[in-house]
Amino acid sequence: MNIQQIEKGFKEKIELYDTLGKNLVESIKILLKKANIKVLSITYRVKNTNSFLEKIERKSYSNPLEEIEDICGIRIICYYQKDIEKIKKIITKELKIHESTDKETKLKYDQFGYRSHHLIASVIKDWEITPSFRGLSNLKCEIQIRTVLMHAWAEIEHNLAYKNEAQTPSQFRRKIHRISAKLEEADEQFEELKIESEKYQKELSKEIAKSNQEIELNLDTLQAFMDNNFPKRRKDLDATGQLLNQMITYNASLKDLKNGWDVLKDDFEELEKEFWMGANSKFTKWIQVGIARFVLDITHPEFINRLPSSYQKKARERYRQKYLI
Known part of the structure; x- marks a missing residue:
């Protein structure tokens, strides 16, 4: 050729x-x-x-x-x-x-x-x-x-x-x-940091499960809490970071989230189904962060203020009257 x-x-x-x-x-x-x-x-x-x-x-x-x-x-x-x-x-x-x-x-x-x-x-x-x-x-x-x-x-x-x-x-x-x-x-040290971080999160999960004391709110402790309490739901670290920023803005601590989950967890599956039906939407299970946001919306005095519309707040208001801590 x-x-x-x-x-x-x-x-x-x-x-x-x-x-x-x-x-x-x-x-x-x-x-x-x-x-x-x-x-x-x-x-x-x-x-x-x-x-x-x-x-x-x-x-x-x-x-x-x-x-x-x-x-x-x-x-x-x-x-x-x-x-x-x-x-x-x-x-x-x-x-x-x-x-x-x-x-x-x-x-x-x-x-x-x-x-x-x-x-x-x-x-x-x-x-x-x-x-x-x-x-x-x-x-x-x-x-x-x-x-x-x-x-x-x-x-x-x-x-x-x-x-x-x-x-x-x-x-x-x-x-x-x-x-x-x-x-x-630096490549090797980032790898080591990743391994140490994963090990730390596993240890945190055990600590959070048995502790009633206030634990520092950061990305690792928040993710460890959700891994421990919502293990079957999908995790998304970027979404966890966004939730962390919202919690800081609205003065919600990890203990607030833990206390709220203790109040809602027995009723949660039914509440999740009922919420989606009430919103006239196709039922979709929340990811980890979605559960945490719902818990704080219902049980924390300030967190619901993150929602921009009165319609979104109204959809949660009837639950707040029953479960607000």
Whole structure:
């Protein structure tokens, strides 16, 4: 094939690669949400014609349309190092993996450089049953998985254009080594902090369950209370943070929430059903934060003032007359 034929073949496939990238991103988002793995972002890009032709010239491919495996590239940016392995495991289970490379393991102990995990993958034939993946199983894509700090390094490294030590002026090498080491250490410390935080929350759950004393209100203690008392309801840490801010604004303590729940818990399931019926809405079980807000709306003197409309307040008023502490 001459270069004109290669370029024509590439342009004919661009739309297919774009469809592959877009649909894979959406599928991976669903898989990670189901596994309760939070990520910063999942994005894709398809090489443009100039980038494709430049790579052919640089790498001297004999059959570039088959050999170039990153025409479609997907990037997953997660928060913690251990999430990389979890994400990799999920993708490996769902997709056909042709190659798996950990860039970090290729670095010697005294080297700085790019850290990321790369997978060359394609959708399995069974996925073609779904219209959005029909005719795409013969296309490969590159999936990069990295933490936020790995991504920060990669972007700055790209901007500086120093890909390795041989390309780096000697007067800059020590500083770049130090920056690389700090980012790697920070990645490890964030992982440790996450583990310590989870352990702390478990200990808090036991303390909150048996204590009648006032306990400091913060994100961890509030989440621990809800995990302990509403374990079967969905948690959402962002929503917990918003609830915390509201509790501070309206002078509601963790003890207020605990006392309110003690008053309502025996009747709560019936109250929840009755509330939704009274609101002429389809019954939907509240998530953890929804339960906590309802409890405080009914049992706390000020918290209901967060509601902007008299209609919303009126829907809770008849319960307040019975349960207001």
